[in-house]
Amino acid sequence: MQFAKDSFYIALRERLQSLNPSRTIERNGVSRPAILVAENELPSSAPRSLDAYYIEFGEVVPTKSQGEQPLMCMECFLWYQTQGDSESAIDRGRKLGLLDLDLMAICEPPYARKRNFLVSPSADLGTGIFWSTPVLEAAKERAMVDGSRQIERWARVLLYFYAEVIPQ
């Protein structure tokens, strides 16, 4: 399951990097594509970054399949927020639309190879992963303590994969 999560993240990260190289965030002094897995980040009291995608993983259930190995289905949530580029934040809705557009673009095509990225070079694990088209939930606006307004959205994707075969 971990390899499926890693492969999903790396696929989206590489696509975002080529689609929109300017969409980056600074983490620990290093610039990287503005997509990250929340559970892989260092715990911090800092608020989440603006204009970046946070991936969170949800429920995993086996689907009804005929093969020897069950096809697993995992919920993936992508969360992002923005306050726009202008001081007045009047363009926050338009900026959220651009984030939506980039998200839909990096989710196509909806498949990738499942690989082990902990070895160098990464190793193909022999199967693939594929996912559903993102469902964009209603955008929510939040008033911040400093008076600014931010708008955020959750997107839901179903990720399908075969569980890893553990050698005996």
Add this chain to the structure above:
Amino acid sequence: MSSSAELRGITSAAVVRAANAMLRTLGGGEIHLLLPAHSLPGKTAVELGAVDPGVEDVTLGPVIIRTLPTDNSGPRRRSEFLIPASAVDSEMTSHNANSVQSLLDSALGIVCEGQMYRIEGMTSEQFAGTTYLYRVTGCY
């Protein structure tokens, strides 16, 4: 042109020293700020959470610790740490942070009397445009 504070014979540097002395006089102790180690390369394994960066223990003092009230449904303990600017500013410089807020944002927490506190927030006290004291709130 001198500020009104300087004309009265009080400079901001003096207030920074006075805050330091006051906290020391009141029996200021030490706390430990836990920061991730800095040698994190921008590698895929780091982004996948497969590399432990380790932690760096930064001692701050003199610090006064005040216990704050907590709700029944809230954390077990909330405390306010009064830290002189002189202690934090030197660490900010040595850790290449562009502000005290970003230094605290990058911290994993505060260790005080063996307990790890999660940082809730920070406010600063200023005089003549210079910060002389930070109030950091933490809980566990």
